[in-house]
Amino acid sequence: MIKNRIRKQKVYAFIDSQNLNLGIQDLGWRLNFERFRIYLKDKYRVDKAFLFMGFIKENQKLYNFLKKAGYELIYKPTLVSTGKEIKGNVHAELVLHSMMEFPNYSKAVIVSGDGDFHCLVEYLLEKRKLLGVVIPNKYKFSALLREFNGYLDFLNLQKDNLSQKKRHNP
Numbered sequence: 436m437i438k439n440r441i442r443k444q445k446v447y448a449f450i451d452s453q454n455l456n457l458g459i460q461d462l463g464w465r466l467n468f469e470r471f472r473i474y475l476k477d478k479y480r481v482d483k484a485f486l487f488m489g490f491i492k493e494n495q496k497l498y499n500f501l502k503k504a505g506y507e508l509i510y511k512p513t514l515v516s517t518g519k520e521i522k523g524n525v526h527a528e529l530v531l532h533s534m535m536e537f538p539n540y541s542k543a544v545i546v547s548g549d550g551d552f553h554c555l556v557e558y559l560l561e562k563r564k565l566l567g568v569v570i571p572n573k574y575k576f577s578a579l580l581r582e583f584n585g586y587l588d589f590l591n592l593q594k595d596n597l598s599q600k601k602r603h604n605p
Contacts, residue, residue, distance in 0.1 A: 444541035446566060448481045449533045450506075451525060451547035452488040458548055458571025462591060464598040471597050472505045478588075479544050479566055485532060487525035489513040526551045533559075542566035550577025560586070 459466045475481040486501060490510035498508055509532055511525045533555060543559050545552055548570040559565035565586055570576045573589040
């Protein structure tokens with residue numbers, strides 16, 4: 436009897452944390468990152484979830500929480516602009532890291548509604564490595580991503596499953 440040799444596919448998620456956060460907040464709710472990690476594992480069988488974010492020293496508690504929830508954090512140094520706004524655009528890091536990891540995964544999930552990732556999504560599709568594009572907000576995402584319609588997953592209807600529950604103080 437010949438054993439069926441099915442190699443387990445490795446699925447990696449590459450997450451633009453700012454786009455994810457702002458997209459969900461525009462819908463009027465806050466994302467529960469622990470539940471979102473489970474969502475990625477259950478729906479897409481994500482083995483590794485890379486979360487790209489700007490690094491702010493004072494947020495170490497948050498970073499520890501996210502690591503414990505199962506994310507691998509990739510930081511971008513941040514700058515404070517003259518208006519005291521913190522800048523930490525992670526697009527280049529996400530694209531570069533997805534290419535550095537390219538030989539290590541079979542399929543990729545991109546989490547962002549930003550059109551800056553059009554070329555990455557197109558390349559992954561061409562190389563037959565695109566599993567999906569998770570769009571945080573169906574009403575606010577780049578028209579450049581619409582051509583990948585069969586691969587798009589919108590989080591709008593996931594509020595009951597993925598939102599932070601309000602704590603009731605006695």
